Amino acid sequence: MRGLLLALLALIALSAPLAAQDMLPPAPYAYKQLADPAQERKAQALMETLRCLKCQSQSIADSDAPMAGDMRHQVRTRIAAGEEPEAIRQWLIERYGDYVSYTPQVKPLTWPLFAAPLLFLALAAFLLRGRFRRSKGA
Amino acid sequence: MIAELGLAMLWMAAALAVLQLVAGALALRPATAHLAGVVRPVAMLQGLLVACAFAALIWLFLNTDLSVKLVAENSHSAKPFIFKLAGTWGNHEGSMLMWVTIMSMAGGFVALIEKRLREETLIATLAGQAFVSLGFYAFLLLASNPFTRLPEPAPEGAGLNPLLQDIGLAFHPPTLYVGYVGLSIAFSFAVGALVTRDVGPAFARAMRPWVLGAWIFLTLGITAGSYWAYYTLGWGGWWFWDPVENASLMPWLAATALLHSCSVLAARNALRTWTVMLGVIAFSMSMVGTFLVRSGILTSVHAFAVDPTRGSFILALLAIYIGGALLLFALRASTVTEGARFAVVSRESALVFNNVMLCGILGIVLVGTLYPLLTEAMGVKVSVGPPYFNPVSAVFAIPMMLVMAVGPVLRWREDKGGRITWQIAVPAAVMAAALLAVELLFAPINLLPALGLAIAPGLAVASLQPLVGRNLRRTPLATYGMVIGHLGIAVALFGMASEGAFSTERLAAMNPGDSQQVGPFKVTLQDIGPVAGPNWTALEATVAASYAGGAATVLHPQARVFANPPGNRTESALLTRWNGQLYAVLGEEGEDGRWQMRFWWKPFVPMIWYGGALVALGGLLALMGRVARDVKRLVATDKIAWRRERQGR
Amino acid sequence: MSTAEQSKRPGLAVWLPLGLFAGFLALVIVGLYWPADREVSSAFIGKPLPAFDLPPATDERPGLATAQFQQGGKPRLLNVFASWCVPCAVEAPQLAALAKQGVEIDGVAIRDRKEDVARFLGQYGNPFARIGKDDLSQVQLAIGSSGVPETFVVDGKGIIRYQHIGDIRQEDIPLILRKLAEAEGGAQ
Numbered sequence: 001m002r003g004l005l006l007a008l009l010a011l012i013a014l015s016a017p018l019a020a021q022d023m024l025p026p027a028p029y030a031y032k033q034l035a036d037p038a039q040e041r042k043a044q045a046l047m048e049t050l051r052c053l054k055c056q057s058q059s060i061a062d063s064d065a066p067m068a069g070d071m072r073h074q075v076r077t078r079i080a081a082g083e084e085p086e087a088i089r090q091w092l093i094e095r096y097g098d099y100v101s102y103t104p105q106v107k108p109l110t111w112p113l114f115a116a117p118l119l120f121l122a123l124a125a126f127l128l129r130g131r132f133r134r135s136k137g138a
Numbered sequence: 139m140i141a142e143l144g145l146a147m148l149w150m151a152a153a154l155a156v157l158q159l160v161a162g163a164l165a166l167r168p169a170t171a172h173l174a175g176v177v178r179p180v181a182m183l184q185g186l187l188v189a190c191a192f193a194a195l196i197w198l199f200l201n202t203d204l205s206v207k208l209v210a211e212n213s214h215s216a217k218p219f220i221f222k223l224a225g226t227w228g229n230h231e232g233s234m235l236m237w238v239t240i241m242s243m244a245g246g247f248v249a250l251i252e253k254r255l256r257e258e259t260l261i262a263t264l265a266g267q268a269f270v271s272l273g274f275y276a277f278l279l280l281a282s283n284p285f286t287r288l289p290e291p292a293p294e295g296a297g298l299n300p301l302l303q304d305i306g307l308a309f310h311p312p313t314l315y316v317g318y319v320g321l322s323i324a325f326s327f328a329v330g331a332l333v334t335r336d337v338g339p340a341f342a343r344a345m346r347p348w349v350l351g352a353w354i355f356l357t358l359g360i361t362a363g364s365y366w367a368y369y370t371l372g373w374g375g376w377w378f379w380d381p382v383e384n385a386s387l388m389p390w391l392a393a394t395a396l397l398h399s400c401s402v403l404a405a406r407n408a409l410r411t412w413t414v415m416l417g418v419i420a421f422s423m424s425m426v427g428t429f430l431v432r433s434g435i436l437t438s439v440h441a442f443a444v445d446p447t448r449g450s451f452i453l454a455l456l457a458i459y460i461g462g463a464l465l466l467f468a469l470r471a472s473t474v475t476e477g478a479r480f481a482v483v484s485r486e487s488a489l490v491f492n493n494v495m496l497c498g499i500l501g502i503v504l505v506g507t508l509y510p511l512l513t514e515a516m517g518v519k520v521s522v523g524p525p526y527f528n529p530v531s532a533v534f535a536i537p538m539m540l541v542m543a544v545g546p547v548l549r550w551r552e553d554k555g556g557r558i559t560w561q562i563a564v565p566a567a568v569m570a571a572a573l574l575a576v577e578l579l580f581a582p583i584n585l586l587p588a589l590g591l592a593i594a595p596g597l598a599v600a601s602l603q604p605l606v607g608r609n610l611r612r613t614p615l616a617t618y619g620m621v622i623g624h625l626g627i628a629v630a631l632f633g634m635a636s637e638g639a640f641s642t643e644r645l646a647a648m649n650p651g652d653s654q655q656v657g658p659f660k661v662t663l664q665d666i667g668p669v670a671g672p673n674w675t676a677l678e679a680t681v682a683a684s685y686a687g688g689a690a691t692v693l694h695p696q697a698r699v700f701a702n703p704p705g706n707r708t709e710s711a712l713l714t715r716w717n718g719q720l721y722a723v724l725g726e727e728g729e730d731g732r733w734q735m736r737f738w739w740k741p742f743v744p745m746i747w748y749g750g751a752l753v754a755l756g757g758l759l760a761l762m763g764r765v766a767r768d769v770k771r772l773v774a775t776d777k778i779a780w781r782r783e784r785q786g787r
Numbered sequence: 788m789s790t791a792e793q794s795k796r797p798g799l800a801v802w803l804p805l806g807l808f809a810g811f812l813a814l815v816i817v818g819l820y821w822p823a824d825r826e827v828s829s830a831f832i833g834k835p836l837p838a839f840d841l842p843p844a845t846d847e848r849p850g851l852a853t854a855q856f857q858q859g860g861k862p863r864l865l866n867v868f869a870s871w872c873v874p875c876a877v878e879a880p881q882l883a884a885l886a887k888q889g890v891e892i893d894g895v896a897i898r899d900r901k902e903d904v905a906r907f908l909g910q911y912g913n914p915f916a917r918i919g920k921d922d923l924s925q926v927q928l929a930i931g932s933s934g935v936p937e938t939f940v941v942d943g944k945g946i947i948r949y950q951h952i953g954d955i956r957q958e959d960i961p962l963i964l965r966k967l968a969e970a971e972g973g974a975q
Contacts, residue, residue: 024898025729027923031645031736044643049525053827053933057380059523062373064725066898067933070924095931097830102523104509109518113509117530120501124494127800415804422808435818449819457812464805471801511814514823 029076030069036080043076046085049102050075050092059102141206144194145285147187148235151242152275154184155268162265166258166333174261178249181264184271185246192239195284199226202295208232208284210292214702217298218672224308225298230432230448231284233311238274240319244348245271248323253772255344256336263330270322273455281451297702303673306366313359314386318424320352321393328417329463332470337410342403345417347764349400352420353393354757360386361750372708372723374738376637376746379527381436384507385427388500392420395496398489406550408477408486412493418467422460423500429456436511481552488545495538499531506530532586539593539631543600546620561603569596576639583639590635598628615763623756630749636718636742644739647732657739658686659720666724666733674698676709679724679733683713695724719743826952829931829939836865836945837929841919844896845904851893851919857945862970864892864963865939866915867927869899870907872935878954879911885960886914890967894918895926897935938963942970 034040047061052068060068060075078088092100104110158180165174198206199222202215212229213222221228227236245267252260278284327345331337363386368376377383396416403413430436433449480486506522513520547561555562573592576583583591601624604617642657653662665680676698682690693711700707713720718741725734840852856863866882868875886892894915896904904918921927930939930947940949940963948970955963 024900024922026726026734031725031734032647033643033645049523051521051523058378062371062375062378064372067924067927070898071928073923074925074928092928093830095829095831095928096827096933097519099519099521099827102521103525104520104522109513109516110509110520113505113522113526114530116505117498117502117533120498121494124497128490128494411801419804426811429815433815433819435815435822453812453815453819460808461805461812464808468801468805472798508811508814511818515814515817515821517823519823519827 024066026066026069027073029073030066031072032076034076034080039079040076042085043072043079046079046088047072047075050089051100051102053096053100140194140197141203141285141287144191144198145283147191147194148275148279148285151184151187151191152272152279154180154187155242155271155275158184158268159265159272162261162268165261166265174257177261177264181249181268182246184268185243188239188242192235195232195235196223196226198285199223199232204293204295205287205291207286207288210288210295212296212298214295214297214673216673216702217303220305221298221303221308227312227315228298228308231278231282233315234274234278234282235284236312237315237319238271238278240316241267241271241274241322244319244323245326248348252344253775254340254768256334256340259330259334259336259341260344261330262333263326266326266329266333267323270326270459273458277451277455281447295702297700303700304366304370306362306370310359310363310366313355313362317352317354317356317359317393318389318421318428320348320355321389321421321424323348324352324393324396324417325421325459325463328414329466332414332463332466332474335470335473337403337414337474339404339407342400342413343768346397346400346404347761347768349393349397349417349420350757350761350764353390353397354754354761356386356390356393357750357754357757360390361747361754364750365747369710369712369721370707372710372736374641374643374721374736374740376743379506379522379524381507382431384503385430388427388503388507389420389423391496391500391503392416392423395493395500396420398496399493402486402489403477406478406480406486408480409490409493410474410477411471412476414471414474415467416493418460418463422456422463425452425456425460426504429453430507436507478551480550483548483553483555485545485548485550485553488541488548491541492538492545495534495541498534502530502534503527528586532589536589536593539597539627542624542627543597546601546604546624561600564603565596565600568599569593572596580639587635587639590631591639594628594632594635597631598625601625601628615766616760617763619756619758619760619763621756622759623753626749626752626754626756628749629745629752630747633742633745633747633749637740637746640741641743642739644737646735646737647728647730648735649732652732654735654737656683656720656737657718657741659683659737659739660687661720661722661735661737662690663733663735664692669696671698673702674700677724679722679735681711681722681735683720683722685715693720693722695722697724697726714744717741827933828952829933829947829950831931832947832950834947836941836947837926839919839926839929841895841921841926844894844899844918844920845901845908847905847908847913848915848918851895851917853945855893855917856941857943859943861891862940862942862948862967863916864890864967865930865941866892866894867897867932867935867937867939868894869897869935870903871899874954875936876907876911878936878956879914881955881957881960882914883912885955885963888964890964891916895921897921897924897927940966940970946970 034043044061048059050060050071052058052060052063052065052071054065054067055063058068060071075088079085089101089103093105098105104113106114158177161173161176161180164170165177198209199213200219202209202213202222204210208229208231212232213225217225225232227233245264248260248267249264255263324345327341327348331341363383364376367378368374396413399409399413399416402409429449429452432452435449506527509522510520543565544558544562547558569592572595573588576588576591601621604621605613644654644656646652646654648654648663650663650665653660660683662682663679664682667678669676669678676696678694678696681693681695683693684690691713693713695711696709698707698709708723711722713722718739721738721740723736725736727733836853836856838853841850843850864885882892892914894917896918899920901920919926932939932950934952936954938951938955939947942948949966951959951963
């Protein structure tokens with residue numbers, strides 16, 4: 001699965017020098033939950049839908065990259081300060097574009113994404129029309 | 139010597155594939171029909187040769203022959219035996235050889251045993267199979283020769299990536315390959331049937347065991363892959379809707395649909411065009427998935443250099459085979475009449491509904507996976523992730539599961555809802571009661587997990603209903619297969635919903651001696667110390683976990699360091715109970731000397747994989763039932779033929 | 788099977804799969820041979836620098852605050868770097884060359900220790916007028932930077948004008964100088 005991808009990429013990258021890592025400890029709220037469970041739930045739900053910018057398609061909620069840790073710190077401190085999750089998402093989208101959000105934003109560019117399911121159903125109905133036999137009673 | 143022999147056998151196998159294709163194609167013309175006798179033996183010989191070539195590569199890996207480039211780049215003399223073996227296919231060239239091996243052996247097997255199909259259709263099928271194999275032979279021999287020698291033998295091998303040095307991942311890719319290749323047989327059957335315009339129940343019966351077999355392996359592959367991601371990635375997630383996961387899910391969805399439409403075609407001679415179409419689609423999805431993974435086209439930010447030549451080669455194969463098959467389909471589908479009709483309330487229409495919904499899910503997974511590529515072509519980057527896939531696939535999956543609850547008790551051709559009132563009412567009542575219980579006891583829960591928790595028990599009850607009132611000893615194995623397969627879906631759904639609804643996470647910085655509460659568990663970090671494995675060293679934590687005040691069980695999460703080649707991997711520790719799993723991860727040491735520990739309590743999460751295993755078991759039973767019946771019939775017809783021959787004399 | 792039960796033949800719909808497949812091929816061919824830029828560029832170009840006030844990352848230079856970018860004057864470079872980042876060391880000569888040509892460069896050191904920054908500057912030179920210390924990547928996140936090194940052109944009013952992702956190579960210098968000149972023209 002994804003591990004396979006990581007492994008394949010790692011195979012490709014074997015000859016490349018290992019990326020340097022910083023020596024600083026993680027940000028305070030990178031690996032620390034908020035004391036208020038309701039706030040932590042909100043933060044967790046948001047983090048699971050934000051994309052880690054330094055990783056191979058992982059959310060910031062499941063990445064060990066230092067930058068993902070710093071982003072978790074941002075999210076948790078902002079939630080603790082009473083900010084709404086969607087406001088934080090918008091704040092990040094303002095800076096990184098839609099790429100940072102795993103939740104596609106509804107806008108002209110993404111409507112086909114939401115129209116696709118309806119389109120498939122309509123297509124199926126079209127293909128199957130006349131496939132059914134009228135029941136004998138009717 | 140062994141390497142040269144392997145290469146020679148590979149070339150010979152490729153030459154035989156050419157012969158198989160040419161003779162098969164010519165045999166379809168009346169003037170050269172006598173060539174048909176060549177095709178079966180050639181297919182068998184080709185399978186045998188390529189199997190020997192693969193055995194040669196395995197031998198080279200097991201003996202760490204460092205004069206072979208592939209071995210030197212991917213193996214190491216100090217590696218455990220099992221990973222030397224797995225190293226054979228843990229790289230691009232070896233995995234492609236494995237692919238061709240399985241494909242040609244399967245083709246040879248078809249040539250050996252398939253007797254039901256009209257000989258003409260079988261010859262066309264084998265020719266199609268040779269055509270598909272040829273592309274992969276070309277890929278291997280021209281662009282990724284696994285047997286290349288080094289000018290000077292390497293002093294030592296570069297080793298296998300630490301991520302791959304895991305028993306789960308060692309056998310995960312081959313499982314998926316077997317699945318993909320099984321679908322290639324279905325593809326060849328579809329092409330053969332289109333060529334000879336011979337789409338009917340015999341075609342469906344010949345194809346079905348291959349689809350079933352492929353589907354079993356795909357189910358196992360996805361289940362194992364999901365579990366592997368769950369325990370290796372160290373964050374407790376089991377499905378991420380990552381492009382690579384989607385690449386393995388899409389063939390499974392198509393194969394599931396194909397499996398069900400096959401039964402309609404076999405039993406009722408309906409859905410002819412649709413089944414042929416799915417036969418093409420299922421293998422297309424395997425190739426699309428392989429392409430997406432190997433070309434690196436969908437990897438994301440700050441990506442590594444990607445090898446576009448491999449991507450180009452697979453893309454060319456994809457264009458030739460899938461494009462060709464779809465063209466053939468468009469030209470011939472209008473001559474394959476659609477077959478018998480059925481009433482709105484009938485088993486057929488339930489299966490059609492299931493097919494449409496599966497294809498709907500397949501469609502959105504494909505669209506969602508490719509959409510970022512589309513917007514990138516227009517200069518905008520977007521991400522499509524779980525917040526899209528989860529609800530949108532549920533829109534299709536929920537109605538599908540509701541129909542799945544009643545479909546198996548419906549009659550073929552035409553039925554009346556009134557006949558099965560009880561079979562509808564009982565699961566419906568269970569679902570309603572479960573929903574009520576969930577809402578009253580555990581609110582607030584998100585909508586999707588709540589629906590999952592409600593539907594799963596109802597579906598479990600419903601899946602057993604086809605056995606009610608039957609003589610259990612005389613019920614065919616295939617029926618048991620269906621019951622267990624559907625039950626497996628219910629079990630997996632329950633695991634997924636429970637994980638989504640009830641997981642508890644605990645992140646903590648701990649000193650040895652500190653304790654934390656994780657759900658019902660009290661965990662105590664006792665000690666942290668170094669340990670050594672066969673080719674790694676690790677820091678290992680000793681964690682005592684006691685459930686609801688009971689006796690403590692000791693867990694050992696590790697942070698492993700590999701030397702050849704250098705790399706790190708976290709090894710999470712799992713404590714499995716009947717009602718869930720405790721998941722422990724050792725993180726880094728903080729500046730204050732405390733250790734970053736991560737814990738999760740995930741109620742009933744193993745049911746996801748138990749469910750997957752049940753689904754595969756159901757498939758296995760169905761396969762055994764079908765094959766046993768086929769063998770019986772085969773023996774019977776052989777006897778008749780033998781008697782006739784004797785009487786003739 | 789009676790012929791009365793056979794349905795009519797499928798029409799144009801049978802060409803649909805081939806059409807969709809052609810679309811798929813076109814899409815992946817474009818993606819494979821004309822791949823989009825894999826970098827995540829900042830969406831904050833053209834917007835004012837967000838408010839921040841970073842403490843100094845080294846004793847030799849003062850810290851960095853937004854106000855210092857808004858005092859009119861020439862456009863400046865804002866270089867996001869770290870002592871632990873190899874490409875940052877690689878681009879040091881280019882930054883030195885730019886500084887020699889009179890370009891004013893401010894630095895933001897990401898997740899770094901003072902002693903490491905001092906060692907890095909001692910080894911590779913110090914082209915910076917001011918260096919802020921960003922331990923939580925807060926400024927980095929606020930300006931939409933997704934890695935190190937990245938270099939931003941900020942005009943005299945504190946508006947971000949341009950983003951360069953990755954290390955500055957020799958051949959990038961004219962482009963950077965042009966962007967600086969454009970920013971100067973635009974700000975007046």
